[in-house]
Amino acid sequence: MSANPAVSALESLRERLNRSASAIRPIDQTIGRCRVADRAFYVLGWLLLVLSLSVLALLMWNLASAGLSRINWQFLTSFPSRNAARAGILSPWVGSLLVMLVTASTAIPLGIGAGIFLEEYAKKNKFTTIIEVNIANLAGVPSIIYGLMALGLLVYTFELGQSILTGGITLGFLILPIVIVATREALRAIPQAIREAAYALGASRWQVIRQHLLPYSLGGISTGVIIALSRAIGETAPLITIGALTFIAYLPPAPFQERAWLFAENANIVIAADVPIESAPIDWDLSVSKSEDRPRVLPGSFSSGTILLQVRPREERDNPDAQRPVVERTVAIDLSPAGAESTLRGFAAALNSVEGVDAEIDVGWRLTLRSEDDQEFRFVRDPTGVLHALGIPPGGGRHGPLAWLNSGFTVLPIQMFNWVSRPGTDFMANAAAAGVILMIATLGMNAVAIVLRYRLRKRIKW
């Protein structure tokens, strides 16, 4: 074997290399250069990190110094109000939470399912390549476009209303591409050898996915999902496009909540009603005050009397100096089942006599109740709901478990926007406080994502 040509060629090559001087840099020099570059990168990296963190800190500080004093229990448990000090973020944060719930339950199964399908089932051909590219592109589409799409499709075509359901699905669409991409990346990170190990034991494709791929990629997937949700929670544009409200003072009905009459205790009057749906086609606020007789009505019993109906221009609500007059009408109300119709007619007639108000019975309107000590009770109500409440008891007597899906809503960033755009500085503190809450929610979600990733990754090594 000494005449092996490969061996002799190797030897002659080595000889030739040894004869001439080498251009290879000595090792210590090489290391020296690397060290300088290393050092420079290290310093630069720190600088950039400190810079970006301090911008973030400044932002937080700004928000916190303006809003922290407003954050207290009252702020979290009160509805928005005309009075800045009494206003709170109950309906916005509940709205944000419920919308996120819907978003998560649409985007997670759809996104993970699509990701699995594309990565593990779909054949790799032109068609799937086109789909792939387009999913990546969808992630870059401006969010307002999603809002327009949802307005046309969900609100008008499927008639889902300007509801929590519509809002949640819209944001679900918005983050779907992110979830799909995250799922695919996480699946791709699993070595092929692991799949083969399971297949080689006779596992079916679904078993491999269910018992191996999903558990191993859970860290990556849930990180992606949470990041996507924390993007969705700050979105305003698509929600405003579909008609989310900017000011609401009620909560969506809880599952199985009793369809009771709303009973405003200190107003000594029962106003109604059932599912509060605000669609506000009129630019007037209605305020109902008690007049001489003060009917006190407990749930389940009926009474009658007269109330003073005040109709005020909307602009006056936001601007106390507005000059349009408040129109007042006295309406007789009969809160017995038999009197429901006539009460409703009376309402409608009284309203219709005000210029600019169109009080169709089947149109929703807003009602404000003012008690003698000038406290306000705002209800948004649906005249058909009034019919229910005043007349025939609604069927079943309770809301369905998913009635909240059909409720109108607002979310934290919209409420912030609403407050920021008000004249004067009173509401600025409220906006900042809501901003702090929003930041806490977002950062909290990201922290959960980091912890999840870290903990789940630690359990898995390839």
Added chain:
Amino acid sequence: MILEPRSTSRANNAATLIEPRPGAVSGIALAPVGTGSMAQADPYADTRIKAEVRELSFFYGGSVQAVKDVNLKVPENAVTALIGPSGCGKTTLLRCFNRMHDLYPGNRYQGSIILNPHDGRGVDIVDRATSALEMRMRISMVFQKPNPFPKSIFENVAYGLRLRGLRNGQELRDRVEYALRGAAIWDEVKDRLQKPGYALSGGQQQRLCIARALAVDPEIILFDEPTSALDPIATGRIEELVHELKSRVTILIVTHNMQQAARVSDFTAFMYLAELVEVDKTDRIFQNPANTLTEQYISGRFG
């Protein structure tokens, strides 16, 4: 599933009775090139054939032919080694046996691999109508690089059994232990069965993978260069193990290490450029190969 080693003597008797025509499928790819002495004894004379590859061709993505008209008998309770230069199609042929190629689109088999050709219930492994899942449950595989699941040692071995519907309980524990003992790793892991599988050394991981393959009591175990990622000592242990296992199971092992083939196998098949050049008893292949290509490869002149 039987836990006792399969009786080789019974199998051998049966084989001599059932297989009356020695060397029935030879003469296609095995045509001798150098010597003219074809009057050799049938190497499978006193064995029973576990699987028989007939005119098998395999195409990647519909066009690249990686296996060409291969005929090969895999005797039961024996070790058959596949040797040949890199890229000659050993892995491809091996993965036909448990239909791993089905996992990727466009791959195509042609010809057949008959499992248990002589017991009257033979199935064609690569037939579309044959369930790939069933074949994989009956024919286990150990891969080139150890690939334990990111689960505990116990769960790694239990997985195949769970796929068969075995629930937690004494039997599962017993079978896991049996497999781990069979893979000669029990003493090393018995105190840390709940520790993750990847915490073991490379050699231990590979024996864990063998235990995982063994646990389901397969009829054949396919080894694809199982020691190429391991150090010599771990390699020695795996080789010993393969040698021990053949009393229980039929073994088909790919190796590009000829010493390894010589040490562990009873039969050796030499592949070259997607074709099977020669197959015979291992000592004959290494001492007196019929084909000059084989001779050149074995003496290290190429490959």
